[in-house]
Structure formats: structure tokens, C-alpha cells
Amino acid sequence: MFSLIRCKVFAALGIALLSIAGVQTLAGKAAASGGDVLLTVSGQINPANGADVATFDISQLRQLDPVTFTTTTIWTEGAQTFTGVPLKTLLESLGVKSGTLRALAANDYSVDIPVADALKDGPIVAYERNGKAMPLRDKGPLWIVYPFDESAGFRTEVVYSRSIWQLDRFEVVD
Helix, strand or coil: CHHHHHHHHHHHHHHHHHHHHHHHHHHHCECCCCCECCEEEEECCCCCCCCCEEEECHHHHHCCCCEEEEECCCCCCCCEEEEEEEHHHHHHHCCCCCCEEEEEECCCCEEEEEHHHCCCCCCEEEEEECCEECCHHHCCCCEEECCHHHCHHHCCHHHHHHCCECEEEEEEEC
């Protein structure tokens, strides 16, 4: 009985230590400008601001001509106002013109998004909702948001599946 309890305690302690180590590793990464990395892009990109990757902190994302729009979503109540960098602008800054983006979330959920989705007046990589940064527990810090109310073409199951939240990295493939 005692050894079973001791095993459970050690298992819980091990999980807690691994969780803390993972959080410290993420928090310790720095973007080229010195802030905490919010987004890492790897794969077929040019130019990269790191070793085979481009990293972005909030100040770098804010420098990429952010836009703001208001739309409803199937995950929130009422109209929401989102601010972020247009996906098109982000990809242009990295020299990406074609292919597929594998978007990955902090919990390792992933979805493939064709680069062709990066249209003018299309999706943004949102970093604010209703004027506030989005915490990890509330779909942040980054969320790919389409202007759903602008076109019925944005209100499909396929597009909804591409609206990944807790986004922290892209891999450019194809």
C-alpha cells in the first residue's frame, strides 16, 4: 500500500516538474527583437531571422501592418473585434507564395491551410480580441480568424477547421 502511494506521489511530482520545465523553455525563447516568441515559422521560408526559422514576438507582429475587424464566430457569443496581422502580409514577409501551411497549436493540434487562403481581406493571425491580448486559456495568444461575416464562403466547416487558436507555430510545406 505504502509503495503504491509513493509511486503515485513520484508520478505526480514528475509530471509537475516536466510541465514547469516545458513552460520555462517556452518562456525562455526570445525572438530576434528580444521579446518572448509568440510565433515560430519553419520550412520553405525566406528570409529567416533565426536558424532555419523565423520567430516573432508581439512587437514584430504589430509592425506588420495590423488590421482590425469585427465578426461573429461559432465559438464566441456576439460580435467580437479582432486585431492582428493579415496572413497574407505575414507570408509575404517570409517570401511564401504557394504551398501549404501546417498550423500548430500549443496543445499540438494541427491543421493544414492552403497558402491560397491568404487573400487580401482574408484571415488574420489575431493577437487581440476586443482590444485585449488573448491568454492561452482563452484561445490565445494567437488565433487565425477569418472575417466570417463578410462572406458565406468563410462560413464553411473547412474554414472553421482552419481557424486554429492557441497558435504558436507554422510549418511551410509543399
